[in-house]
Amino acid sequence: MTRVLVSHADEPLGRRIVKTLFHDPAVEVILAVGSGPAPRAFDRFLAGSPPRVLYARGDLSKHRPAADLFRSARLRDAAIDSVVHVPAHGAAAGGARPVAGLPARTAEARIVLQQCLEAPRIHSLVAIGSAFVYRLAPGNANLLHEASELDLDPDVPAELRSWIDCDMLLHGEAQSGALRVVLLRVPTVVTSGGFVFLNPWLEGRPGPRVRPLGFDPLCAVVADKDVARAVRLALRSRASGVYNVSGGEAVPLSLLARWTGRSAWPLPAPALGLVEVALRTLRGRPSARRLPPLRYGFTLDGARAEEALGFRPAYRVGLARAGDGRLRLETSAV
Amino acid sequence: MHPDPLWLDGIPGEALAPPDEGPACLGSDPLLTLAGASDPFFERLDRLRGAPALGPPASGPEREAAAPRVRRNRHWTVTPSLSEIDPGEPSDLLDRWLDDDLRQRLQALSHLAHAESGYDRFGFSPAAFRRAVPFFLGLYRHWFRVRSEGHEHLPSEGPAILVANHGGLLPFDGAMAVVDVLLHTDPPRLVRSIVDRWAGTLPFVNVFFARTGQVVGTRENFLGLLSEGQLALVFPEGMSGIRKPVTQRYRLQPFHVGFVELALRTRVPLVPVAIIGSDDQAPILFDLAPLARRLGLPAFPVTPTFPWLGPLGLVPYPVPYRIVYGPALPLHERFGPEDADDARLVQHLADEVRRTLQTLLDRRRR
Numbered sequence: 001m002t003r004v005l006v007s008h009a010d011e012p013l014g015r016r017i018v019k020t021l022f023h024d025p026a027v028e029v030i031l032a033v034g035s036g037p038a039p040r041a042f043d044r045f046l047a048g049s050p051p052r053v054l055y056a057r058g059d060l061s062k063h064r065p066a067a068d069l070f071r072s073a074r075l076r077d078a079a080i081d082s083v084v085h086v087p088a089h090g091a092a093a094g095g096a097r098p099v100a101g102l103p104a105r106t107a108e109a110r111i112v113l114q115q116c117l118e119a120p121r122i123h124s125l126v127a128i129g130s131a132f133v134y135r136l137a138p139g140n141a142n143l144l145h146e147a148s149e150l151d152l153d154p155d156v157p158a159e160l161r162s163w164i165d166c167d168m169l170l171h172g173e174a175q176s177g178a179l180r181v182v183l184l185r186v187p188t189v190v191t192s193g194g195f196v197f198l199n200p201w202l203e204g205r206p207g208p209r210v211r212p213l214g215f216d217p218l219c220a221v222v223a224d225k226d227v228a229r230a231v232r233l234a235l236r237s238r239a240s241g242v243y244n245v246s247g248g249e250a251v252p253l254s255l256l257a258r259w260t261g262r263s264a265w266p267l268p269a270p271a272l273g274l275v276e277v278a279l280r281t282l283r284g285r286p287s288a289r290r291l292p293p294l295r296y297g298f299t300l301d302g303a304r305a306e307e308a309l310g311f312r313p314a315y316r317v318g319l320a321r322a323g324d325g326r327l328r329l330e331t332s333a334v
Numbered sequence: 335m336h337p338d339p340l341w342l343d344g345i346p347g348e349a350l351a352p353p354d355e356g357p358a359c360l361g362s363d364p365l366l367t368l369a370g371a372s373d374p375f376f377e378r379l380d381r382l383r384g385a386p387a388l389g390p391p392a393s394g395p396e397r398e399a400a401a402p403r404v405r406r407n408r409h410w411t412v413t414p415s416l417s418e419i420d421p422g423e424p425s426d427l428l429d430r431w432l433d434d435d436l437r438q439r440l441q442a443l444s445h446l447a448h449a450e451s452g453y454d455r456f457g458f459s460p461a462a463f464r465r466a467v468p469f470f471l472g473l474y475r476h477w478f479r480v481r482s483e484g485h486e487h488l489p490s491e492g493p494a495i496l497v498a499n500h501g502g503l504l505p506f507d508g509a510m511a512v513v514d515v516l517l518h519t520d521p522p523r524l525v526r527s528i529v530d531r532w533a534g535t536l537p538f539v540n541v542f543f544a545r546t547g548q549v550v551g552t553r554e555n556f557l558g559l560l561s562e563g564q565l566a567l568v569f570p571e572g573m574s575g576i577r578k579p580v581t582q583r584y585r586l587q588p589f590h591v592g593f594v595e596l597a598l599r600t601r602v603p604l605v606p607v608a609i610i611g612s613d614d615q616a617p618i619l620f621d622l623a624p625l626a627r628r629l630g631l632p633a634f635p636v637t638p639t640f641p642w643l644g645p646l647g648l649v650p651y652p653v654p655y656r657i658v659y660g661p662a663l664p665l666h667e668r669f670g671p672e673d674a675d676d677a678r679l680v681q682h683l684a685d686e687v688r689r690t691l692q693t694l695l696d697r698r699r700r
Contacts, residue, residue, distance in 0.1 A: 138534030139550030140457040140541060143558040214537020218457045218544070251451040296534065297544075299455040301558065318450030 001028040002235055003079050007060055007112065008086040010034025013128070013189060013197055013224060015041055017084060020228035022053060026236060029078050033058050033069065054078060061088070061108040070115040082124040084231055085112050087166060089198050102165075103158065109166040117179055124180045126234045127170050128227065130163040130198050131187040131220065131244065136296035141218040141250065145301040146185070146242045157290050159200045167242075174241050182234040183242045186227055187220035187300060190317055194260040194329040197224070201253075201291055206261045210275045213266040216254050217297025222247035223315035223331035230311045239308040246300035247313045248334070253294065259319060259329045411454075411562050412491055413442040415521040431468060439522040440464050446524060456526070456555065457544030463524075466546050467513075473506065474513045477652050478611060484659035485518040487605055493560040494662065495597055496525065496567040497687055498607040499586055499695060500575030503635055505529070506650055507612035511567055512547070514657050526559050527567040532632055553592070560600050567607070568593045570684065577621045577633035583613035584699060586692050591684040594665070598674035601666035604687060608694040611655035616640070616648075658698045663687060 004021060008014040009032030021027045022045055030045075030053045032038070038046060038055040045053035058069040069075060088105050102110070109127070116125045134144045135151040142148075150164055170183045188199040196202040199219070201209060222245060230245040257264035267275060305311040313334070320330040421437045424430040429437060444460040453459050474480050488494070498511060508527040515525045528551040534540045540550075549555045551568075559566045569575055570589035578587055597604055618635040626634035640647030665683060673679055 137550065137552050138531050138540070139552070139555070140534065140544030141455065141555075142550070142552060143455065143554040145554060148554065212537070214541070216541050218453065218455070220455075249448050249451045249453075250455045250457075251453060252457070255451070297457065301554070316448075316450050 003029040005031045006084045014086040061104045085127040103162040106165040126182045131185040142298045191224045215295045220299045233309040243305040244300040250299045413521040442522040458547040459545045462545035478655040480655040482657040487659045500569035501613035503616035507609045580617040589684045594684045603662040606660035606691045608658040614653040615650035
């Protein structure tokens with residue numbers, strides 16, 4: 001039986017993971033940690049007696065609140081032995097509000113890792129990382145595996161750099177004897193209804209986006225339910241290391257934007273620069289000109305995750321007609 | 335004379351025959367040698383390497399044991415045979431233009447893509463391919479008047495690496511090979527050309543290549559194609575083949591060796607493909623290398639029409655094409671994956687493949 005702490009449980013991806021773990025009989029207790037109040041979706045989970053899901057508020061990107069949580073009586077009483085770290089996502093987490101000189105996402109990954117290493121009872125850390133950390137060769141689609149090169153270019157945008165920093169922090173402890181670290185690199189995560197996560201260009205509010213003219217790279221996508229399944233399998237397994245977790249589909253960026261209710265305007269380079277400056281000033285989005293995934297696409301080789309974790313995508317992503325007759329993105333079981 | 339003699343492991347002082355000396359140095363016909371009919375080269379190689387002598391190609395259970403070792407997984411893409419496909423009624427103008435046989439073949443290719451998205455994981459779109467086919471079919475039938483032979487050497491399923499010569503400024507040779515294989519295989523097969531990385535940086539071109547099934551030549555992509563059981567077409571001469579001057583036409587340039595290494599590692603057969611006509615479609619007088627470097631291009635070839643006529647100068651001459659598929663070279667039956675680590679052996683085998691292809695070209699040009 002596992003007793004799990006899930007970070008960022010009040011955000012959509014964290015909520016999905018808590019829901020999936022709640023239905024796993026091998027998980028005895030879930031301590032959901034979020035920065036806001038408990039989501040209403042947790043009401044029925046929190047109502048049990050004794051409740052299998054506990055909820056705590058805390059900002060894991062700051063050392064003191066994180067230390068207080070990891071040393072709290074609540075965590076000790078719950079006998080938490082595993083941590084699922086769902087990193088903060090969105091441009092803000094990538095650099096807009098630095099914490100102690102680091103982007104919030106990086107600071108949080110560092111602190112969670114440190115606390116897990118120091119806590120005597122915690123033996124597993126399963127973290128979600130981004131597949132946008134890879135260096136992309138020119139081309140519409142690159143097939144990438146776990147050993148593919150990371151993009152260590154110093155000019156990489158801050159949003160991607162923070163993902164790479166988190167990745168390297170966790171990767172560095174993957175062979176640690178004291179803690180079993182599993183890092184799941186996931187591509188663009190989509191949910192029913194067309195919500196997008198962990199894509200530096202598409203996530204956030206729906207609305208127009210600009211992209212370079214003449215490029216329409218292939219995007220690997222994975223359903224949020226598959227990500228939660230992969231986390232559950234990683235908790236159950238004894239494996240450690242880095243694993244690509246990807247769905248069965250890959251779609252061009254323009255099609256993915258359309259599926260998720262965003263309009264993607266292809267612009268030539270000079271016009272792109274002007275629009276980007278305006279968008280960045282108004283909405284703080286990363287520069288489209290400098291994001292390599294807007295020119296070069298990738299898909300992930302998930303063979304390693306299949307062998308070690310037993311993960312195979314069980315949900316496919318596509319359009320379905322909703323009750324009001326409109327087509328919308330849905331994830332459905334294969 | 336080859337400037338750098340090739341040495342085998344553990345045999346200091348004994349050199350293998352350099353590749354430029356022609357087939358005579360091996361004492362046999364390279365076509366037959368690598369295809370396995372007579373193999374003094376392999377006997378010699380094995381004697382030098384201290385391995386037991388090789389007999390003729392394995393058959394029966396032995397051959398099955400030596401079958402390609404590429405992981406056969408659920409992504410192994412298999413297209414249905416023509417008899418399993420009902421062409422149905424033409425649904426649009428394009429369908430009316432295509433004959434039933436071609437519509438069946440194109441429908442078969444739709445099985446390569448995911449049903450939901452309509453794309454495979456390398457960006458191939460059967461719908462986009464269908465829209466591009468009429469143009470290339472017109473070139474195939476009326477501009478280049480392609481004749482071809484040796485289709486029996488193409489595997490009906492499973493992976494293989496087609497090794498072809500390259501030439502002619504623009505890669506119409508690859509396009510004609512794709513159309514030819516599509517028209518002459520049952521189940522219909524899509525050839526996935528491995529294209530230069532530079533093509534991946536070009537706006538529009540990179541999208542066009544990907545949607546029509548061509549793949550940028552990274553190691554992972556190549557391995558991914560083979561593990562999906564697909565036909566990969568490589569031009570081991572690379573850019574050197576495209577920019578070679580008219581005085582070198584149909585003389586193969588030095589080969590890159592990566593395809594041999596991957597063929598050994600994945601135990602996939604090589605099929606030599608001689609494409610005659612590509613070197614005549616745009617005879618290159620010389621390459622303005624300094625200008626190419628300044629423009630960031632891999633080459634700036636000058637032909638009788640380019641750049642004098644502007645973009646019109648890129649139109650290939652309407653020369654007849656002939657495509658010849660040679661017998662498969664089952665290197666995987668004679669060498670194991672561990673041999674892929676021997677750089678000198680890999681280089682030597684690449685030279686042998688080159689010589690085999692050169693012989694095929696020379697014979698069919700007569």
